Amino acid sequence: MIKAVLGLALLFFSITIVICLYRAIKGPTLPDRVIALDTIGVNLLSMVAIISLLQETTAYLEVILILGILSFIGTIAFSKFIERGVIIERKSDR
Amino acid sequence: MNQNNVILNTLTYVVFFMIFLFSIHIFLAGHFAPGGGFVGGLLMASGLLLLYVTFDLETVRKMLPINYSILVAIGLLFALGTASIGLVAGDAFFTHYFNHFQLPLLGDSELHTAMLFDTGVYLVVVGVTMMIIESIGGDQ
Numbered sequence: 733m734i735k736a737v738l739g740l741a742l743l744f745f746s747i748t749i750v751i752c753l754y755r756a757i758k759g760p761t762l763p764d765r766v767i768a769l770d771t772i773g774v775n776l777l778s779m780v781a782i783i784s785l786l787q788e789t790t791a792y793l794e795v796i797l798i799l800g801i802l803s804f805i806g807t808i809a810f811s812k813f814i815e816r817g818v819i820i821e822r823k824s825d826r
Numbered sequence: 827m828n829q830n831n832v833i834l835n836t837l838t839y840v841v842f843f844m845i846f847l848f849s850i851h852i853f854l855a856g857h858f859a860p861g862g863g864f865v866g867g868l869l870m871a872s873g874l875l876l877l878y879v880t881f882d883l884e885t886v887r888k889m890l891p892i893n894y895s896i897l898v899a900i901g902l903l904f905a906l907g908t909a910s911i912g913l914v915a916g917d918a919f920f921t922h923y924f925n926h927f928q929l930p931l932l933g934d935s936e937l938h939t940a941m942l943f944d945t946g947v948y949l950v951v952v953g954v955t956m957m958i959i960e961s962i963g964g965d966q
Binding site for chain 2: 791794795797798801802804805808809812819820821822823
């Protein structure tokens, strides 16, 4: 029973990733693509959590946290590139 | 153009220490769990990259005055020194030793010289990654 529910959740997450992939490919502007990639990252780490439940192991828990951190830093870097045009500034005028 | 990014600054103050502690955890847990020096070093470098993205190059250099090429050299010395312990003790090159010790706060813990080699890997990975990021992001 629980396996069927988890498999259904995996199916729904993959459908979400396909929809986000459509937006990442088709998206008219750059921020659309960045948001789509961020959502893909969140859905991917949810899928890793469900797969670790299905395989009954705790070896993937670090993967979830690392994927969250990398997705966060990637989104921050992309949005800084969109806003300022440069990711690492030499001296900011603050 | 004077933009203040208060949300990103405040987030960085919290998230950087979370990434730092998680990198230390992954580094220390590498013997019995997934992880180790390489992943821990990359995670530490990504935490430093978050500082570089939030603040600018000169502020971070003032906050953390680390010469990363010296860090790489220290890491390689750790690796070579750990490998040479066996030579000094009369065994083969790269012989590792371990024993159980009674530490004051941690109790019975197993200390292994592979940990020192992993420290070298950690320092080299952090140093090389930050050298690449600094040399690419440094000039405009």
